[in-house]
Amino acid sequence: MSAKQWIITVEDDHQDGIDQVVAELESAGLVVDRVLRSLGQITGHTEDAGAEDEVDAAMAPEAQVFSSVIGVASADGAQRHSIAPPDAEVQ
Amino acid sequence: MNRFVVTFDTSDPQILERDAPGLLSAQGFSTDIYFPRLGVGVVDGEPGALEAFSGLCRERRQPMSYSPELTYYAITEPAGGHGSAPAPGPISTPAQLAEFVDTEELTWGLQAVQIQRAQEQDVTGAGIRVAVLDTGFFAAHPDFTSRRVVSESFISGEGPEDVHGHGTHCIGSACGPWDAKAGPGYGVASGVEIFSAKVLGEDGSGSDTSILAGIDWALQNGCQVISMSLGADVREVHPPYVTAGRRALEQGSLLVAAAGNNAGRSAGNPGFVGAPANSPYVMAVAALDSSLQVADFSARSLPHDGGEVDIAGPGVDIYSSWPSPELHRSISGTSMATPHVSGLAALVAASTGLRGQELWDQLIRTASPLEGADPADVGAGLAVVPEDVSAASTDVGGSAS
Numbered sequence: 001m002s003a004k005q006w007i008i009t010v011e012d013d014h015q016d017g018i019d020q021v022v023a024e025l026e027s028a029g030l031v032v033d034r035v036l037r038s039l040g041q042i043t044g045h046t047e048d049a050g051a052e053d054e055v056d057a058a059m060a061p062e063a064q065v066f067s068s069v070i071g072v073a074s075a076d077g078a079q080r081h082s083i084a085p086p087d088a089e090v091q
Numbered sequence: 092m093n094r095f096v097v098t099f100d101t102s103d104p105q106i107l108e109r110d111a112p113g114l115l116s117a118q119g120f121s122t123d124i125y126f127p128r129l130g131v132g133v134v135d136g137e138p139g140a141l142e143a144f145s146g147l148c149r150e151r152r153q154p155m156s157y158s159p160e161l162t163y164y165a166i167t168e169p170a171g172g173h174g175s176a177p178a179p180g181p182i183s184t185p186a187q188l189a190e191f192v193d194t195e196e197l198t199w200g201l202q203a204v205q206i207q208r209a210q211e212q213d214v215t216g217a218g219i220r221v222a223v224l225d226t227g228f229f230a231a232h233p234d235f236t237s238r239r240v241v242s243e244s245f246i247s248g249e250g251p252e253d254v255h256g257h258g259t260h261c262i263g264s265a266c267g268p269w270d271a272k273a274g275p276g277y278g279v280a281s282g283v284e285i286f287s288a289k290v291l292g293e294d295g296s297g298s299d300t301s302i303l304a305g306i307d308w309a310l311q312n313g314c315q316v317i318s319m320s321l322g323a324d325v326r327e328v329h330p331p332y333v334t335a336g337r338r339a340l341e342q343g344s345l346l347v348a349a350a351g352n353n354a355g356r357s358a359g360n361p362g363f364v365g366a367p368a369n370s371p372y373v374m375a376v377a378a379l380d381s382s383l384q385v386a387d388f389s390a391r392s393l394p395h396d397g398g399e400v401d402i403a404g405p406g407v408d409i410y411s412s413w414p415s416p417e418l419h420r421s422i423s424g425t426s427m428a429t430p431h432v433s434g435l436a437a438l439v440a441a442s443t444g445l446r447g448q449e450l451w452d453q454l455i456r457t458a459s460p461l462e463g464a465d466p467a468d469v470g471a472g473l474a475v476v477p478e479d480v481s482a483a484s485t486d487v488g489g490s491a492s
Contacts, residue, residue: 007303009330034304038311039338041335074334079298079299079325079329080297081296081297081323082291082295082323083296083321084295086256089423091320091422
């Protein structure tokens with residue numbers, strides 16, 4: 001069981017009603033971490049049911065559920081980004 | 092037979108998903124490697140056949156462009172006959188052997204970006220806010236005691252201070268001093284307000300959720316330039332950054348990101364632009380060495396829209412700030428090239444008033460072309476302080492709609 005992080009992008013014409021979208025996402029099972037009002041995006045997480053393989057986030061059932069909320073443009077799993085350690089020549 | 096990347100220039104899903112592969116098949120091209128969401132495929136064919144296909148697509152009002160395949164296979168012959176791949180090593184280009192060196196006054200990077208033009212006109216970027224999304228900032232650095240710095244951490248359990256060093260180095264190149272207390276000046280936009288968002292933890296890694304929160308914070312604070320020396324080595328566009336980049340531009344803010352260090356050019360691997368730099372609306376920056384040759388590690392363009400390298404900056408043996416006790420260090424990477432371009436964006440934004448897409452266009456228009464370099468490696472060329480830094484060209488290209 002590990003938390004799966006999500007980025008929900010709100011459609012342009014629903015940005016003014018982002019709180020409504022947040023409420024519906026919460027009803028759909030998203031634990032909302034941040035509402036990014038300037039970007040019109042919402043970050044949050046769900047408890048991963050423990051699938052053995054790291055499945056493509058787009059195929060996960062949550063993605064379908066969150067995407068179907070009115071005002072949601074896309075629901076994407078979060079990626080990790082990284083840089084080299086401090087003593088690396090190329091960073 | 093050669094391999095070509097074909098790109099259908101449309102966002103119409105009907106064309107991308109059905110018509111385009113149908114056209115390819117009808118003309119005898121394979122659709123084994125075709126990405127419907129991108130409208131990009133890789134096919135085998137003779138150049139003449141591709142040209143004929145291009146004409147056919149044009150007639151059907153489904154414009155297609157093609158180019159020799161660059162990225163899906165590593166070039167295994169280091170000095171093969173492929174004209175587009177520059178041979179490794181600094182001695183390969185006879186036309187240009189500039190070879191900048193750090194002096195007591197200025198790093199080679201500041202010299203290369205023509206910082207003296209900004210100095211002569213006293214354009215420091217004052218009035219502009221630059222956000223650097225990275226590992227934080229060493230705020231007690233003696234070179235920054237007189238500067239306004241706003242810091243925030245988006246990593247849970249960690250404060251905004253820089254334990255890694257990378258963030259302090261990047262902030263130094265973008266926003267550091269022209270005249271340092273010791274050693275050469277190393278910062279491009281020495282008069283900007285600094286906004287440091289810690290989106291990578293002490294271990295140098297972070298998630299989209301932190302990075303997007305950092306972008307949102309920078310927008311809330313009215314930062315006109317957002318510098319991101321970070322990335323994931325994935326070819327696919329990550330959708331959240333497409334929207335983030337577009338909305339930032341619409342709000343007058345430019346996202347600048349490192350192309351990536353995944354190339355090994357001397358070993359025949361040109362690499363590819365990673366996320367988020369490979370998104371449309373995010374400016375991707377390549378790294379040059381002090382001879383203005385593309386760095387061995389600097390990633391090459393991907394064929395999809397937004398996957399290209401847009402511009403290049405100094406990125407090899409770059410001297411900048413570092414946390415104590417060292418205070419300064421020289422390192423290399425597209426991470427180091429990126430803040431040079433971000434600093435230049437701030438100078439141009441301050442002197443011309445241009446923002447967002449217009450600022451992007453001006454940087455591209457005023458970049459210094461690099462003779463002998465492939466645009467797939469360096470984009471428009473080396474970002475520089477424009478000769479007349481305050482002149483905003485009226486020849487403004489198309490803006491994001």
